[in-house]
Amino acid sequence: MTNYLLKNACVIDPVNKISQEMMDIAIVNGHITEEPSKTAEVINCGGTLVMPGGIDSHTHICGTKVNFGRYMSPEDMRAGRAPRGNGMRAVSGYSIPTTYGNSYRYALMGYTTLTEGAMAPLEARHTHEEFRHTPLQDGLIMTLFDGDWGVMRAIANCDIKRAAALIAWRLSAVKGYGVKLTNPLGAEMWSWGKNVECIRKPIPFFDLSPAEYIQGVIKANEILGLPHSVHLHCNNLGKPGNYTCTLGTMGLIPDLNEKRQTAYLTHVQFHSYGGSGWNDFCSRAEQVSRMTNLRPQITIDIGQVMFGRTTTMTADGPMEFNLYRLYQDKWSNHDVELETASGVIPVMYRRKNLTNSIMWAIGLELALLVENPWQCLLTTDNPNGAPFVKYPEIIGLLMSNEYREKEFETVHATTAKRVVLPALDRELTFDEVAVMTRAGQARALGLLELGKGHLGIGAEADIAVYPIVPDKIDPAKQYAEIIRGFAQTKYTFKGGSMISRDDDIVADNQNRMFWCSPKIPKAYDMNNDPELIRTFERYYSIRKENYPVDEEYYLPRSIKIETETKL
Amino acid sequence: MRRITLIVRGSTNPFLPIEAEVITPEILCKTVRVNVYVGNQKMQLSEVFDIRVDGEAAGPSATEIVLIGDASRVKRVGEYMTDGRIIVDGDIGMHCGDFMTGGTIEIMGNAGDWLGREMLGGKIICHGNVGNYCGSDYRGGRKGMRGGEILVKGNAGDYCGESLFGGVIRVMGNADLHAGTNMKGGNLIIEGDAVMPCGDMFGGECTVFGHVDDFMPTFAEIGTVVENNQELTVFTGDLAHRNGKGTLRVGSYTRI
Ligand SMILES: [Zn+2]
Numbered sequence A: 001m002t003n004y005l006l007k008n009a010c011v012i013d014p015v016n017k018i019s020q021e022m023m024d025i026a027i028v029n030g031h032i033t034e035e036p037s038k039t040a041e042v043i044n045c046g047g048t049l050v051m052p053g054g055i056d057s058h059t060h061i062c063g064t065k066v067n068f069g070r071y072m073s074p075e076d077m078r079a080g081r082a083p084r085g086n087g088m089r090a091v092s093g094y095s096i097p098t099t100y101g102n103s104y105r106y107a108l109m110g111y112t113t114l115t116e117g118a119m120a121p122l123e124a125r126h127t128h129e130e131f132r133h134t135p136l137q138d139g140l141i142m143t144l145f146d147g148d149w150g151v152m153r154a155i156a157n158c159d160i161k162r163a164a165a166l167i168a169w170r171l172s173a174v175k176g177y178g179v180k181l182t183n184p185l186g187a188e189m190w191s192w193g194k195n196v197e198c199i200r201k202p203i204p205f206f207d208l209s210p211a212e213y214i215q216g217v218i219k220a221n222e223i224l225g226l227p228h229s230v231h232l233h234c235n236n237l238g239k240p241g242n243y244t245c246t247l248g249t250m251g252l253i254p255d256l257n258e259k260r261q262t263a264y265l266t267h268v269q270f271h272s273y274g275g276s277g278w279n280d281f282c283s284r285a286e287q288v289s290r291m292t293n294l295r296p297q298i299t300i301d302i303g304q305v306m307f308g309r310t311t312t313m314t315a316d317g318p319m320e321f322n323l324y325r326l327y328q329d330k331w332s333n334h335d336v337e338l339e340t341a342s343g344v345i346p347v348m349y350r351r352k353n354l355t356n357s358i359m360w361a362i363g364l365e366l367a368l369l370v371e372n373p374w375q376c377l378l379t380t381d382n383p384n385g386a387p388f389v390k391y392p393e394i395i396g397l398l399m400s401n402e403y404r405e406k407e408f409e410t411v412h413a414t415t416a417k418r419v420v421l422p423a424l425d426r427e428l429t430f431d432e433v434a435v436m437t438r439a440g441q442a443r444a445l446g447l448l449e450l451g452k453g454h455l456g457i458g459a460e461a462d463i464a465v466y467p468i469v470p471d472k473i474d475p476a477k478q479y480a481e482i483i484r485g486f487a488q489t490k491y492t493f494k495g496g497s498m499i500s501r502d503d504d505i506v507a508d509n510q511n512r513m514f515w516c517s518p519k520i521p522k523a524y525d526m527n528n529d530p531e532l533i534r535t536f537e538r539y540y541s542i543r544k545e546n547y548p549v550d551e552e553y554y555l556p557r558s559i560k561i562e563t564e565t566k567l
Numbered sequence B: 001m002r003r004i005t006l007i008v009r010g011s012t013n014p015f016l017p018i019e020a021e022v023i024t025p026e027i028l029c030k031t032v033r034v035n036v037y038v039g040n041q042k043m044q045l046s047e048v049f050d051i052r053v054d055g056e057a058a059g060p061s062a063t064e065i066v067l068i069g070d071a072s073r074v075k076r077v078g079e080y081m082t083d084g085r086i087i088v089d090g091d092i093g094m095h096c097g098d099f100m101t102g103g104t105i106e107i108m109g110n111a112g113d114w115l116g117r118e119m120l121g122g123k124i125i126c127h128g129n130v131g132n133y134c135g136s137d138y139r140g141g142r143k144g145m146r147g148g149e150i151l152v153k154g155n156a157g158d159y160c161g162e163s164l165f166g167g168v169i170r171v172m173g174n175a176d177l178h179a180g181t182n183m184k185g186g187n188l189i190i191e192g193d194a195v196m197p198c199g200d201m202f203g204g205e206c207t208v209f210g211h212v213d214d215f216m217p218t219f220a221e222i223g224t225v226v227e228n229n230q231e232l233t234v235f236t237g238d239l240a241h242r243n244g245k246g247t248l249r250v251g252s253y254t255r256i
Helices: A064-072 A074-078 A099-108 A121-132 A149-156 A160-174 A186-190 A210-223 A243-252 A285-294 A317-327 A354-369 A388-399 A401-408 A413-417 A430-445 A479-487 A530-539
Strands: A004-013 A018-028 A031-033 A041-044 A049-052 A054-059 A111-119 A138-144 A178-182 A230-233 A263-265 A298-301 A308-314 A332-336 A340-349 A463-466 A491-494 A497-501 A513-516 A558-561 B002-008 B035-038 B041-044 B049-055 B063-068 B085-088 B104-107 B123-126 B149-152 B168-171 B184-190 B203-215 B220-227 B230-237 B246-255
Touching: A004 A430, A004 A463, A018 A430, A049 A054, A049 A430, A054 A430, A064 A074, A064 A121, A064 A308, A064 A332, A064 A340, A099 A111, A099 A388, A099 A491, A099 A497, A111 A121, A111 A178, A111 A430, A111 A491, A121 A138, A121 A160, A138 A160, A149 A160, A149 A210, A149 A530, A160 A210, A160 A513, A178 A210, A186 A317, A186 A332, A186 A340, A210 A230, A210 A243, A243 A263, A243 A285, A285 A298, A285 A354, A308 A317, A317 A332, A317 A340, A340 A354, A354 A388, A354 A413, A388 A401, A388 A430, A388 A479, B203 B230
Parallel strands: A004 A041, A004 A049, A054 A111, A111 A138, A138 A178, A138 A513, A178 A230, A230 A263, A263 A298, A513 A558, B002 B063, B063 B085, B085 B104, B104 B123, B123 B149, B149 B168, B168 B184, B184 B203, B203 B246
Antiparallel strands: A004 A018, A018 A031, A049 A463, A308 A340, A332 A340, A463 A491, A491 A497, B002 B049, B035 B041, B220 B230, B230 B246
8 A cells, every 4th residue: 555645735634723734744554644654655735725534424325215316317317427537437417426426526525434314224235235336435324213113112111221222233233323313203104194293292103202202312322322423304394484393302402422412413404494484484594503502412514505406315205295295396205114214306496596595595504603613514415405516615605705795696686684694794714614524524423533534643544635725815705716626636535545636536445334333231132122023023024134234245344333332 | 512421331240339429410511530439439430431521511501411321220310410411311220310409300211219309490301110209308307309390201109209398290100109298388290090198298289180099088178170171189188287288189089
């Protein structure tokens, strides 16, 4: 393996409190070291910006619903087509590209770790197979527990330890990384053609409310000592007036972990809506970000909407049905046995549409109003708000008030009456951008201890070298250069290997899966649990023995994280 | 006036498709030193065709391309064509004339699938039969042919005029399954018979002078009309669509 020495790097490494310092970085055997190797290949960065590799903490790139988006929208494959070349296989697709397309485009933007935001446990094999073919990034998978009958029953019976044991069994079986709740209990209600409206109202047959369920799963998650907190997609996504539900949910979150947040609320833009309907639809980003500022135990990601064509996909089945009624175009809906549901719809966000313009403004407001960047991460909920290739444009908007004002002039004329964005003049710094695109993600996901998200001695050498010289650029004015700079690195390294140089991809097969397997005492080992066995025999379409994902075949390169539990 | 004659050589592997989107008057009126893909191999046009060029170059409108030999696996001929003329002496492969905006393509033999897909203007005449998806949109697309004219003297395959949005398609023979599905505009005329046409139609006009088999139950009868000395029953639909306002006129029909 080639060793490298990056000279004259203008380093931003928020975890180690390094802010635009000129340094040399030595990479030996895939890690960052004090001393360079004598045979190191020297790369002169010439004062350009060097940061840890980007980490996406919530994206949809692998799995059955992503693939169903591809089936449903062959027209998406007409965009983004590129023949084989520059070290890349032939790729196609724009909002739902091929797995290689995703991997190459992320690599060129300096991203080295990707988190699939929602995997139905029953469909884990497909998800892992797609990750196997996402060659340039490490993968983590948030596993859906929003409608898990066993966990629901255990929490309804106030047996949090049993809930934890069930989560541990399933997480290890499907090789997931964290616990995701998408519209908690919504999928169960959706199988009755309904949805959850209020987090306090118990659902029938289980006598359990979403609030109780969320709190129960959070406790179970901490009992299991998982590196990531519960990853929460709140109820009532996309509905006018849903901010009250979001604030109510935020109020439920205790502070149980000193290393990281206790709950990660994803794509909060879709959950910060005011109004009683679409006619008086407006932003409530101020209220939601104030609550976030008051509660350090919460980390959010923004789920920014950008104008253009994309595809929405979520485990929130009823929400997608509402969207379908709005657009009357194609729609897919899927029920995953006893676990969860999903829906997919292609959409177009238009500047001339008032609702879309307000949505666009809300995401930016959240990013500007949450004071602590460690609590507010940059995402588009790819591809729901926009394809991830729009990240550089969002960085440009957040770093330049001038650019925001210019863009604001092009959106629907009455937007200004419904949002606070024009009043916000905060401009994010390079350091804050570094937190919101890598360091914050590493902390939120619990990856810091695994040597990711920072450039300290011993860290994994995941490094992005951007063609931006921070001293010589004024992001507030030169936003076009900022966008161009973040769109394509000069070099991207992953695990010490160079994976891209300018627009060439120069590596393959660098990906690994991170997955969690909590250490469970015998009394809580669900493998021989009569109720779980009965559930499989009576209700599942497959046997329990066939359920776990085979590590050797599906995860040829993986890192198993065994956590200490409090069971 | 310049005439470019392309004679298909027998030397290339007959199982490989030839991607020949370069065969348009605007490209060939300037140069014939262009490449085509045969399978995944890039080749010179002259390696695949014997080329004869007669006359002076004078822009696409004064250019005529004549294709001779078995061109049934030559794809995308006349793609994005704007002017001039292409004459195919025999059969032609898939996607002939897609996205064309002007000029004329005349095919003496049969045409493959997707003839005039998403075409915007100009004229295509096919003396033989056409394959499936004549004048339609592409997979997942929402708008098919938007303008111009396609005349088919033989029969049409399945999904003729799918998502038709504008322009005229006239089929002098019969059309197979699902002609005019998802039609939103334009005019589809089938002089022979058709099977289950115009499902999910919500605009435009389709006329089947012959017999319709498996006529869909989701159309409402609104009267009769006489055209070309023939009485046609007029329907509106497809009522299964929330905004079905298309017109379907048929000579005779048996319901599904
Ligand atoms: Zn998501």
